[in-house]
Amino acid sequence: MKIVVCVKQVPDTKGGVQFNPDGTLNRAAMLAIMNPDDKAGLEAALRLKDQYGAEVTVVTMGLPKAADVLREALAMGADKAILVTDRVLGGADTWATSSTIAAAIRNLEYDLIITGRQAIDGDTAQVGPQISEHLDIPVISYAQDIKIDGDSVIVQRQFEDRYHVLKAKMPCLITALSELNEPRYMTPGGIFDACDAEITTWGRADLKDLDDANIGLAGSPTKIAKASDKVRKGAGEKVVLDPEEAVSYLMGKLTEKHIV
C-alpha cells in the first residue's frame, strides 16, 4: 500500500502571534512547527504502515525552509519526502495550493492520501477536500478512526452530534483530526538517518497537468482586500474584592442590567 501524507509548516500560535511594525505577521519571530492535524495524519499513516505494511511519502509545499517538517516526518518513520517549492507558486490561496499539490501527487503512486483537517494558520479546512476533487477521488473528512478492509478504507467521520462509519474504495483521501491519535516521537536513529536522507525537491517544471492560470498569487481566485490586527472589545471594569464584596458588586450589576 502506498500512502501520501500532506503536511504543512506553520507558525506556532500557541504562545500568541508576533507582528511586524507594518502589521504583517512576523513569521521569523515565531517557532515553525508541523501543523498538528497533519502530524496526526502522519501518525495515522505510520500506524497503518506498522499494521499492514505501507510506503509512506510526505509532501509539503512551501519555502525551502519547509524541508524541516519533512525531516521531522522522516525521523518519525516516513519513507520518502517531497518538497514542492518555487517562487511562482507563492501567494497561493486554497484553490491554487490544492491544484498545485494535486499536480505533485499525480507524479506519485498512491492508494491513500491523508491530510490534516486544517492548518492552524489559515484555518480553512479546504485544501484536503479540494485535492480530492482535483484528483477525482472520494474524500472522507474529519476522520477519528481509520481501518483498512481489502481495497477499501473504513473511517469514522466525526460530525457535531454523531459519527458516520463510512467505507470508501481506494484511492481515497482522508482528512485527519488532531484528536485521531497521539503522534509518536522521532527516534534518535530516525533523527540521525533523517539528517542524511534525500529530500526530493520539485519546482514548477516538475509538475505536469497544471495550468499556469491556476498557480501562485495570480492564479488564486480569492484576493486579500485588507488584513489587520483584530480589534478587540476593550477591557471593562476590573475589581479585586474579597468574596463578600465581589458578590454584592456582581448582584448590583446583574440587577442594574435587569438580568436578575
Added chain:
Amino acid sequence: MNLEEYKGVYVFAEQVDNKLSGIAFELLGKAKDLAADLDAEVAAVLIGSDVIGLADELAAYGADKVIVVDDPQLKEYRTEPYAHALASVINEYKPEIMLVGATAIGRDLGPRVSARVATGLTADCTQLEIGDFPLNPVPGKEQKHNQLLMTRPAFGGNTIATIACPDNRPQMATVRPGVMQKIEKIEGAKANVIEYNPGFVPNDKYVEIMDIVKSVSETVDIMDAKILVSGGRGVGSPENFAMLEELAAALGGEVSCSRAVVDNGWKPKDLQVGQTGKTVRPQVYFAIGISGAIQHVAGMEESDLIIAINKDESAPIFDVADYGIVGDLNKIVPELTKQIKAAVAAK
C-alpha cells in the same frame, strides 16, 4: 466566464434528519441584506430526500425562491452526491453569491464544490458586505463595484482579513454558525419552489454508510442559550462544575466550557466554546476560571455582557470582560447563586 450571467444570492439550506439547521435561517437573514444591496433575489438550495415540505419554512425566513433537489441518494449527507447536487444547481442557475454554513457538513461540501465549479471559497466568515475591490481605487487598475467582501479571522483569531473573489463566480463563502442573525419569521410567506434533479449515478466516489452513531446527549445547544455560565481549567474538577450548574439554573441559563475542560474529559465537546468549539453570543457570558486563550475569546467575544471571575489578575480574559472579578471562584460562585435565588424568590 461571463460574470454578468451570475445573479442572485443563494444559500445552502442545510438539513439533518429532514430538519433544517439553524444556520440555514441565519444565512437567509444575511442573504436578504446582501440581496437588497444588489437588488437581487434570495434563493435557498434545499438538498435531501423527502425535503420539499421544508420549503415554506425557508420562505418564512426570507427565501424568495427555493430550489429543491430531492432524491433517495441524498437521504444521509454524503460528500459526493451532495457535491454533485450543489455544483449542478450552481452550473444551472448561476448564482452571483453562494453561502454555505461553516458546519461539519458545510466545511466538507464547500471546498469540494468550489473546486468543481472552479471558484474561490472564503472559509469561516464572520462578516459579509457588498463593496468595492480594491477597497480604494488604484491608478491603472479597474476598481470593481458590487463585490462580496468577506471578512474572516485567521491565525487563531489574531488577525482578520477581508477577502474578495473578483474574477470568478459564484463568490463563495462558508459562514460561522451563530454570527449572522435570522430575520423575524414572516408567517404564511411562500417562495417560488423549483424542483431540479440533475440525476444521480452512484460510482466509486459514493462512499457507503455502514453505520451512524448518534451521540446520546441530553445537553441543549449552547448556541441558543441567552445566559451561559462557562467554566475553564480553573474550576478545578468535574465535581466543581456542580457550582456552575447551580448558578446557571438560578439564572435560567446553561453551562458551557473551555477547551481545556473538554481535553480533561470533564465535559463533552458539544459544550465547548471557542475556535474549535462553538461560537456563542448570549446576552450574558460568565467566564469562570477561564484564562481566556485567544482561541476561546474568538468564540465568545460577541456576547452582550461578559463577566469574568478568575484568581489570576493577569488572565487575558479580563481584557474582554465588561466586569472582571479577581477572586476565588469557590467562594464567590456559591454565594452569588444563593443571593440570585433569594432575589428571584423575593419577586
